[in-house]
Amino acid sequence: MDTSVAAPEVAPTVTLEVKPMILTERAVAQVKEVMTEQKLDGHYLTVRVVPAGCSGLGYDLNLVKETKEGDIVWTQDGVMVATDVLSTQYLKGTQVDYVKTDTSAGFKFENPNAKSSCGCGSSFSA
Numbered sequence: 001m002d003t004s005v006a007a008p009e010v011a012p013t014v015t016l017e018v019k020p021m022i023l024t025e026r027a028v029a030q031v032k033e034v035m036t037e038q039k040l041d042g043h044y045l046t047v048r049v050v051p052a053g054c055s056g057l058g059y060d061l062n063l064v065k066e067t068k069e070g071d072i073v074w075t076q077d078g079v080m081v082a083t084d085v086l087s088t089q090y091l092k093g094t095q096v097d098y099v100k101t102d103t104s105a106g107f108k109f110e111n112p113n114a115k116s117s118c119g120c121g122s123s124f125s126a
Contacts, residue, residue, distance in 0.1 A: 019074050020083065021047065021094040027107060028077045030098040035063060044073065044080045047096070049087040057090065059109055089113075 023031070031045050043063045052058025067073055067082040074081055083091060094111040 019076060019081075020072065020088045021081075021091040021096060023076050023079065023081070024095060024097040025077075026098040027096045028079055030107075031063075031079050038063070044082045046071075046082045047087065047091065048083055049090040059107075061107060 035041060035043060040063050043065055044067055046060075046062045046064050046067070048060045049057050050060045052060075064082075068084065071082045071084055072088055090113055091111070092113060094109055094113070097108045097110070099106065099108045
């Protein structure tokens with residue numbers, strides 16, 4: 001009698017050739033620098049759209065060892081990037097830059113899907 005239990009079905013990770021979003025040269029360099037400093041070789045940059053801020057949606061960036069089931073993954077200039085299917089619809093056509101000034105530094109999102117954004121630039125509505 002076979003008593004094995006079938007594994008639950010989960011959506012496989014999808015690898016894309018066409019990127020839902022683009023990292024600028026500066027953004028790629030910053031991600032690589034952080035990964036080197038923190039010894040995170042082989043990690044993925046995850047970019048997700050999450051509920052946040054006064055405009056309703058925000059961006060969540062993390063460096064993770066493994067992607068989640070069903071994530072969409074691609075590689076850009078040696079950086080492995082992952083996002084979920086829901087975020088892809090909001091990120092389509094977005095360019096992510098790394099901007100550094102005398103008083104601040106951070107990733108800046110130029111999102112053609114954003115209908116409005118808050119004054120501080122940390123959230124958007126679509």
